[in-house]
Amino acid sequence: MKRSIVDIPSCSECDVEGNGILCALSHESKDFLSERKGDNFYKKGQTIFYEGNHANGLFCIYDGKVKLSKLGDDGKEQIVRFAKTSDILGYRSLLSDEPYHATATAMEDCHVCLLSKDKFMQLMEKDPKLSLSVVQLLSKDLRGAEQLLIDIAQKSVKERISEALLLLKNTFGYLEDGKTIGASMTRSEIADIAGTTTETTIRTLAQLSKDGLIELKGKKIVIKDFPRLVSEASIYD
Amino acid sequence: MKRSIVDIPSCSECDVEGNGILCALSHESKDFLSERKGDNFYKKGQTIFYEGNHANGLFCIYDGKVKLSKLGDDGKEQIVRFAKTSDILGYRSLLSDEPYHATATAMEDCHVCLLSKDKFMQLMEKDPKLSLSVVQLLSKDLRGAEQLLIDIAQKSVKERISEALLLLKNTFGYLEDGKTIGASMTRSEIADIAGTTTETTIRTLAQLSKDGLIELKGKKIVIKDFPRLVSEASIYD
DNA sequence: TTGATAGTGTGATGTGAATCATAGTTCATT
DNA sequence: AATGAACTATGATTCACATCACACTATCAA
Numbered sequence: 181m182k183r184s185i186v187d188i189p190s191c192s193e194c195d196v197e198g199n200g201i202l203c204a205l206s207h208e209s210k211d212f213l214s215e216r217k218g219d220n221f222y223k224k225g226q227t228i229f230y231e232g233n234h235a236n237g238l239f240c241i242y243d244g245k246v247k248l249s250k251l252g253d254d255g256k257e258q259i260v261r262f263a264k265t266s267d268i269l270g271y272r273s274l275l276s277d278e279p280y281h282a283t284a285t286a287m288e289d290c291h292v293c294l295l296s297k298d299k300f301m302q303l304m305e306k307d308p309k310l311s312l313s314v315v316q317l318l319s320k321d322l323r324g325a326e327q328l329l330i331d332i333a334q335k336s337v338k339e340r341i342s343e344a345l346l347l348l349k350n351t352f353g354y355l356e357d358g359k360t361i362g363a364s365m366t367r368s369e370i371a372d373i374a375g376t377t378t379e380t381t382i383r384t385l386a387q388l389s390k391d392g393l394i395e396l397k398g399k400k401i402v403i404k405d406f407p408r409l410v411s412e413a414s415i416y417d
Numbered sequence: 418m419k420r421s422i423v424d425i426p427s428c429s430e431c432d433v434e435g436n437g438i439l440c441a442l443s444h445e446s447k448d449f450l451s452e453r454k455g456d457n458f459y460k461k462g463q464t465i466f467y468e469g470n471h472a473n474g475l476f477c478i479y480d481g482k483v484k485l486s487k488l489g490d491d492g493k494e495q496i497v498r499f500a501k502t503s504d505i506l507g508y509r510s511l512l513s514d515e516p517y518h519a520t521a522t523a524m525e526d527c528h529v530c531l532l533s534k535d536k537f538m539q540l541m542e543k544d545p546k547l548s549l550s551v552v553q554l555l556s557k558d559l560r561g562a563e564q565l566l567i568d569i570a571q572k573s574v575k576e577r578i579s580e581a582l583l584l585l586k587n588t589f590g591y592l593e594d595g596k597t598i599g600a601s602m603t604r605s606e607i608a609d610i611a612g613t614t615t616e617t618t619i620r621t622l623a624q625l626s627k628d629g630l631i632e633l634k635g636k637k638i639v640i641k642d643f644p645r646l647v648s649e650a651s652i653y654d
Numbered sequence: 655t656t657g658a659t660a661g662t663g664t665g666a667t668g669t670g671a672a673t674c675a676t677a678g679t680t681c682a683t684t
Numbered sequence: 685a686a687t688g689a690a691c692t693a694t695g696a697t698t699c700a701c702a703t704c705a706c707a708c709t710a711t712c713a714a
């Protein structure tokens with residue numbers, strides 16, 4: 181396993197493009213937070229933390245894509261959220277002093293900073309800007325979870341898979357060509373977003389491809405007809 | 418429509434049994450918050466606020482039970498959460514300055530206090546105890562939503578309905594007899610929790626009743642065999 | 655008290671998607 | 685370049701649950 185060499189700066193010098201909640205902090209707050217900051221490299225597929233384990237730090241993604249998933253009682257995986265550059269992970273568990281709610285897995289090679297729990301908690305008290313951001317972030321995540329809940333409860337597999345593709349596009353954007361979804365996922369992972377099986381996902385993607393809404397280039401998925409994909413997903417808001 | 422007469426005190430004198438996040442505030446904070454407090458009466462079935470509408474105050478339930486639901490694209494209702502005495506409603510929308518995420522409906526006659534948005538927001542900045550409580554509340558709600566998501570995505574209807582009954586019991590407790598679920602819901606509402614249809618809910622409840630796990634007395638549901646109901650719901654945590 | 659409305663209950667029928675089975679293909683690692 | 689593992693693909697079969705259709709019952713307002 182080759183570790184790619186990247187120089188990760190302190191938060192106050194962090195130059196990533198992204199609008200995570202730490203980015204908007206004052207210079208002083210960033211300096212305070214990044215004292216004794218650690219950083220880790222995770223290879224694609226590696227687990228950053230496991231659902232149920234004790235939380236002891238705050239993760240901030242410097243580079244890479246991460247999926248957050250939970251295991252159902254029968255062991256089937258359900259993806260609940262994604263995270264990318266400048267997003268933070270594990271803050272919920274820190275704040276409520278609970279074990280991690282989900283498992284975080286690197287979808288591609290990742291560099292992740294590890295920030296001190298104590299510093300973060302102190303900053304939460306000192307910097308009202310941060311605590312408000314955290315509240316709004318939680319609120320946004322909750323909204324997303326509730327939306328996903330309704331979708332899975334009420335929509336057909338075809339609608340859910342269309343929506344999963346749109347979710348991927350919204351989260352990770354397009355590649356340089358402006359039409360290929362900027363994240364590669366296996367059919368099985370897409371199934372774990374949409375709450376269906378791998379076989380059904382394969383068939384449904386093939387159908388969407390035959391209908392000309394998307395194009396499948398191996399793991400790369402090209403959105404050929406965005407408006408029709410949106411209407412296929414029955415998104416009206 | 419007869420309005421039941423209840424004398425609702427200011428927050429600092431509020432004597433409801435319950436452990437909502439406002440209950441733990443200091444006397445001063447409560448006094449501050451309840452200045453120019455309003456209160457409303459909602460008859461069973463009435464809507465307290467609608468999903469999508471602008472938020473302009475914080476609701477705190479003095480008395481009664483409330484369901485929070487969202488509408489799917491096809492108009493089908495999905496219940497996402499419940500609230501009862503001392504719980505607060507609408508805080509998310511205040512904090513992120515967004516429209517209400519869900520519709521709140523009185524499940525029985527309710528008295529609800531209406532607190533000032535400005536006071537609440539000011540208190541959020543002044544009282545770290547409150548902001549931490551809010552964060553933890555959001556975190557708990559998010560956890561609940563994610564759990565419900567997995568359940569609906571992966572469990573059978575029978576498991577989901579069993580779990581819906583347990584959710585009702587956990588939220589509202591038992592009546593005086595110690596075994597009847599302390600909230601009355603129509604079969605259709607139970608279906609809206611479990612993400613299924615009314616007919617299937619009726620059949621499944623009849624099945625659970627025949628198996629001796631529950632007893633149906635009209636809208637009242639008696640839990641006769643709690644352990645087996647838990648195992649039917651496949652809850653292992 | 656009555657009529658209307660909302661809720662409960664049951665059978666018959668259809669179907670979307672899971673499951674099972676099997677094979678080809680791509681990918682990573684030595 | 686080779687070998688095993690992970691992923692993609694496709695057909696056949698099954699089944700849980702939705703849908704439709706109808707009847708009965710409780711509730712509530714006039």
